[in-house]
Amino acid sequence: MPKAPRKTPEGRRGSRSGDERAALLRRLAELEEREAHARHIVQMAGVSIWEEDFSGVQELLLELRRQGVGDVRAWCATHPDFVHEAMGRVRVVSVNDATLRMVGASSQEELLGSVERIFLPESVRVFIEQLVALAEGRPFLQAESVVRTLEGRRLEVLSTFSWDAVVGRADRVLVTLMDIGERKAAERALQESEARFRNMADHAPVMMWMTDPEGGCTYLNRQWYAFTGQTEETGLGFGWLSAVHPEDAAPVKAVFVDANARRAPFQLDYRLRRVDGEYRWAIDAAAPRFGPGGEFLGYIGSVIDITERRRREELQRFLAEAGTALASSLEYGTTLSTLARLAVPTLADWCMVDLLEEDGSVRRVEVVSADPSEALLAEQLRRFPARPDGNPHHPPSLVILQGRPVLLPELPTGRFSTLAHDEEHARTIAATRPVSLMSVPLLARGRTLGALTFFTTARSGRRYGAVELEAAEDLGRRAALAVDNARLYRDAQRAVRLRDEFLSIASHELKTPLTPLVLKLRVLARELEARCEPVLSRRLLGHLEVSRRQVKRLSELVDGLLDVSHLSAGRLRIEREVVDLSALVREVAARFQEESERSGSPLRMEADGPVVGQWDRQRLEQAVSNLLSNALKYGGGHPVSIRVEDIGEWARLVVRDEGIGIEPDVLPRIFHKFERGVSERHYGGLGLGLYVTQQVLQAMGGTISAESTPGHGATFTVDLPLAPAPEAL
Incomplete structure (x- = not known):
């Protein structure tokens, strides 16, 4: 088997070098891939x-x-x-x-x-x-x-x-x-829109403002800065609150913060300091702003000076209250004092009232100060009323002389001698420290009755203008009318007293010869019956009967005048006793039998039985007689019905005739003094019978009412308590 080649050190080094090249190539490939990827991203x-x-x-x-x-x-x-x-x-x-x-x-x-x-x-x-x-x-x-x-x-x-x-x-x-062209265009459009808004806002007749979502003020228009004297440095953010009255700043901020948290509109009134230091009432109304996506952007609001409007509303309330006070009494001295106290401090820091008397003199009836500690100074001012013969530049005197108002928005500091009667008067005026004054006449029916004078002091610093003068003139007219009415009422009361005194004296004087005249007529009638032949006696007795009726009528008229004088003097006495109303009415009706036959109006009476109560017999006879006399007078020859009945704790008497009746516009007045339901040319009389009847019945706790339809007669209903009330005993 062949041997494998042996590895040499050089071979091992060659192998590592190959691996490094491979790794380097892979790294370069990765870098190229990443660079290509990056360039692809850049391109895309x-x-x-x-x-x-x-x-x-x-x-x-x-x-x-x-x-x-x-x-x-x-x-x-x-x-x-x-x-x-x-x-x-x-x-x-x-x-x-x-x-x-x-x-x-x-x-x-x-x-x-x-x-x-x-x-x-x-x-x-x-x-x-x-x-x-x-x-x-x-x-x-x-x-x-x-x-x-x-x-x-x-x-x-x-x-x-x-x-x-x-x-x-x-x-x-x-x-x-x-x-970024579109974005910059949008920004420029927004800037132009904001510039247009700012231009419109700066020329708007009201103060305007805007806030950010956190509540900080980002914009105040020119009117705000002109009104308050603030600058952007002092007004933006929450700096605007420093121009709000210290007593209002905390409540205003609380309302604003609460509304900002709820993104809700709001409206509130507060006092805003003007550049001259005067605090003016303003109404601030604002609404939240939202972006296209519904995001909250802050508020936009307006501020309007409503001082004049509030002043008018306040003065209208004051005039209404003053009108009520003026109408509450006919004692004009008391009324004018009340009026002066109402005017302070609503209309003035000081108020003075001067009245022109009938002899041409002027009396200062009231001086009121807003500061109770100035009572002594007020008494000193009482010593210097308007004087037509004094300084013609003294405002109240000038008003009374010319009958025209005087307005001095700014009084000359330290130069009060030009307005005073003398040096002492000038020192007294200076002690009050007046800054603005107006005086208006009390005019009624073309006559000047006096003057109302108002002035403010350094304590309040208020200045009078057309709004206040208009209110003062209105008040002067109302006060003058109250004074004139009170004087007319006083004169009328005086005339009534003189008339009542005359009627009392005249009726007593007339009553004195009437009593012996009645007696003489009776004696003369007996003498005629005894001494004259029957034919002559009947003729003369007829004449005597006419005289007797006329004397009786005159006596009734005098008795009526006496009753009126007693009623006016409060001397009407009620002597109560047990009386049967049914029997009393029969007696009175029997006395009117002759008159009933003469007028052709028969009397018809209905009564189920006795109706007994405790009344004044003589006064009750008088009332029944007056009702029957009226019924026969106006009955027009038709029957007159009389009904007496017991209705529980009350007795009722109803007298009805079927004559001419009473007109609807006259009916409410027939129980008034000297009022008549018909012309005195045709029916005569003084118009006192029903007045006296009502007064007598009311004195006994009773009532009387009347119903009528013209041409169909009239019905009079009398209700009397059977027993007097405990306080009448």
Whole structure:
């Protein structure tokens, strides 16, 4: 069997060398495969990828370093030729297909070599940044730039530069270009939209603001800064809260934070400091903003100064309250004092009321201060009312003289002598520290009754304007009407008292001769019957009967006047006793029998039995007589029915006639004093009978009512308690 060849050391070494070559070949194949795969990926990528040779550029940078140049950016700024030379040393090694499509090249050969063909002047800035990054040893740079296609079209691109991207070749640079034209266009459109919004917002008549999702303010329009005096540095973020009144800031922030957490719209009122330091009421309304995907972007809101509106609403409420106070009393002194206290502090820090008396003098009826500690000063001001013969520039005096309002939005500090009657008056005015004043006349029926004067002080710092003056004039008109009505009522009451006094005296004086006249007529009738022949006696007795009826009628009228005077003076007395209403009505009806026959209206009475109660017999007879007299007078020759009945604890009397009736517009007034249901030309009388009847019945705890249809008569119903109420005993 042949022997196998013996391995020699050289043979073993030859075998290892073969293995190493094989491994190296496999490694090279893998690298080539990976490089091919990488190049395939590069070619298939949708982003422009360049491989550039920067070795020439590196040589220039090394030369600068040898020359001691440390600031490459500054060197490039002062040596543009160096930049141009460096740009010319950049060599394009390869590009992918996306690059060819981007720049409009048909093949790589069109781009290989210099990159100057696609560079624009705007590209130089980014190239300088590349040089700086290379000099500083930074391996990566990203920047926005502009390039141009081979057709000359501009492209906005995002460029990235990576050094050492190719293994072992430090002088090579991998560049990517991403077309960001659409994104930049969208950004510009957004910026233009925002610029338009800001322009509109800055010219809007209201304050506007915007926030980010966290609630920080990112925008305040020009009106906000003009109103508050803030700047962007002091207003953005949460700085705007410093312009809110200290008492409102915490609640406002709490509402805003809560709404921001819930992404909900909100609206709230608060006081906002104006640039002059005055706090003004504002309404802040806002709505959340959401992006296309529903993401919360923050809020947009508006702020409107509503001080004038709130002031008008407040003044309207004040005027309504003042109107109620003015209508609550006819004692105008008390009413005006109440009015002055209502005006402070709603309308003023001080209020003064001057009234013009009938003798031409002026009386200061009230002085009110918002500060109770100034009571002594208020008493001093009482000593200086308006004086028509005093300083004509004194506002209340001027108002009373001319009947026109005076408005002084700003009072001259320290120059109150021009407004005062004398130096003492000027010192008193100065002590109140007034800053703004208005005085309005009390005008009624073309006459000036006085003046209302209001002024604010340094304590509140408020200034009067057209809104306040309008409210003050309205208040002056209402107050004047109240004063005029009160004076008219006072004069009317005085006239009524004089009338009642006259009626009382006149009725007593008239009653005095009537009593002996009645007696004389009776004596004369007896003498005629005894001494005269029958024919003459009958004729004369007829004349005497007419006289007797007229005297009786006159006596009834005088009795009515006496009753009215007693009622007005509160001297009507009720003497109660047990009375049978049925029997009393029969007695009264019997006395009216002759009148019933004369008028052609028969009396028909219905009563089931006695109806007994505790009443004043004489007054009850008077009431029944008045009702029967009216029924016969207006019955028109038709029957008059009378019904008496017991209805439990009450007695009821119903008197009905079938005559002319009462008109509906007159019916509610027939129980009033001196009121009549018909013309006195045809029926006579003073219009007191039903008034006295009602007053008498009410004094006994009863009531009376009337129902009527014109042309079909009238029905009067009287209800009387059978027993008096305990307090009437």
